Amino acid sequence: MKILCVNAGSSSLKFQAYEMPSEKVLISGVFERIGIDGKYSMKINGEKIKKDASLTTHEDAVRILARELISNGIVKDLNEIEAVGHRVVHGGEKYSDSVILDEEVLKTIEELSDLAPLHNPANLIGIRAFMKEIPNAIEVGCFDTAFHQSLLEDKFLYAVPREWYEKYGVRKYGFHGMSHKYVSSRACELLNKNDANIIVCHLGNGGSLSAVSNGKCIDTTMGFTPNAGIIMGSRSGDIDYSMIPYIMNKTGKSITEVDTILNKQSGMLAISGVSSDFRDIEEKLRLNDHYALLSHDMFVSSVLGYLAKYYVELGHVDAICFTAGVGENSDYVRKLIVEKLSPFGIKLDENLNEITRFGKEGIITTSDSLIPCFVIPTNEEVMIARDTYELTN
Numbered sequence: 001m002k003i004l005c006v007n008a009g010s011s012s013l014k015f016q017a018y019e020m021p022s023e024k025v026l027i028s029g030v031f032e033r034i035g036i037d038g039k040y041s042m043k044i045n046g047e048k049i050k051k052d053a054s055l056t057t058h059e060d061a062v063r064i065l066a067r068e069l070i071s072n073g074i075v076k077d078l079n080e081i082e083a084v085g086h087r088v089v090h091g092g093e094k095y096s097d098s099v100i101l102d103e104e105v106l107k108t109i110e111e112l113s114d115l116a117p118l119h120n121p122a123n124l125i126g127i128r129a130f131m132k133e134i135p136n137a138i139e140v141g142c143f144d145t146a147f148h149q150s151l152l153e154d155k156f157l158y159a160v161p162r163e164w165y166e167k168y169g170v171r172k173y174g175f176h177g178m179s180h181k182y183v184s185s186r187a188c189e190l191l192n193k194n195d196a197n198i199i200v201c202h203l204g205n206g207g208s209l210s211a212v213s214n215g216k217c218i219d220t221t222m223g224f225t226p227n228a229g230i231i232m233g234s235r236s237g238d239i240d241y242s243m244i245p246y247i248m249n250k251t252g253k254s255i256t257e258v259d260t261i262l263n264k265q266s267g268m269l270a271i272s273g274v275s276s277d278f279r280d281i282e283e284k285l286r287l288n289d290h291y292a293l294l295s296h297d298m299f300v301s302s303v304l305g306y307l308a309k310y311y312v313e314l315g316h317v318d319a320i321c322f323t324a325g326v327g328e329n330s331d332y333v334r335k336l337i338v339e340k341l342s343p344f345g346i347k348l349d350e351n352l353n354e355i356t357r358f359g360k361e362g363i364i365t366t367s368d369s370l371i372p373c374f375v376i377p378t379n380e381e382v383m384i385a386r387d388t389y390e391l392t393n
């Protein structure tokens with residue numbers, strides 16, 4: 001059975017086609033600059049193809065994708081695509097799992113746009129474009145928030161008036177759910193233990209940690225929005241909210257301007273003064289740049305705070321996992337973090353840490369480490385494919 005996985009953003013559309021249940025990737029790629037000029041790239045059998053195309057709308061991208069699927073022999077007829085799984089950022093409190101998309105669900109996703117104004121509308125445009133182009137396929141929505149719906153009240157409520165939650169939905173939602181779900185379940189496979197307690201460190205441009213027990217998420221660092229939790233590439237992470245009215249008074253900036261600064265001009269970018277990209281900052285580290293060093297110290301400290309918290313909340317930990325751009329590739333950041341975990345009896349294997357990068361999966365601690373640390377490259381797409389396959393069958 002052939003399944004397409006789709007992640008539609010406001011000006012991009014990423015896709016991956018799978019043969020299921022073997023999970024063989026048939027084709028993957030991305031359409032970019034939709035609504036600007038348009039280009040796309042695809043990977044088939046290890047070969048990369050880049051093309052320009054006029055992409056006025058997402059529908060143009062889906063039409064070209066349909067043509068490419070046929071001309072590259074992935075399908076003879078579009079009806080061979082039996083299901084399309086869509087990444088949807090916000091499922092609110094309504095969805096604790098992936099669901100088959102019908103008009104009622106689409107309406108709810110639209111209503112939830114209040115909570116994710118940049119993402120849900122773009123996801124919807126993508127879904128509608130596929131419904132039009134491949135009308136016979138079953139469409140499935142896989143929510144970034146769903147995996148965290150298992151959080152209990154004491155973890156998802158904020159200490160603010162209860163009516164903020166009851167009337168306006170102010171609570172911790174958590175994000176990166178498909179990644180946390182994939183990595184924690186893969187860790188259980190590596191440990192050969194289904195009911196393991198896992199801490200997942202998803203360290204990318206955006207970053208979040210989760211504490212997972214017996215396959216259920218019990219706590220996570222992102223909150224009402226993705227801006228909460230650890231320091232990120234360009235997001236502040238946790239701050240004292242009182243600095244917002246203070247800075248507005250001092251600078252005359254509007255709430256929108258300050259919000260944008262906290263999302264796009266803060267985090268590692270603001271501290272290092274170099275970039276939001278850890279690779280650029282690591283270049284400066286080699287020159288002993290004070291602010292590059294400081295940004296890493298602050299980043300590591302923000303991760304360690306949550307690691308220690310989750311260690312206590314879980315009671316015991318079977319594995320700590322690193323994933324996403326930084327977690328998968330930066331042996332330097334992992335070393336800084338894991339070495340600080342020595343009070344927990346965790347011991348880094350420097351050699352394993354150095355070689356486990358660029359898509360490799362593996363353990364990076366010594367055999368006598370009390371808790372193993374793994375690098376597990378995330379695979380949100382395959383998680384979408386699995387959920388879509390399961391629901392379709």
Ligand code: ADP
Nearest residue numbers: 203204205206276277278279324325326329330
């Ligand atoms: P997102 O999905 O949140 O955009 P990713 O998980 O793709 O982010 O991670 C992207 C980030 O990973 C980059 O901004 C960069 O900071 C970091 N990264 C990627 N490769 C490396 C590397 N070799 N060394 C250090 N950091 C890296």
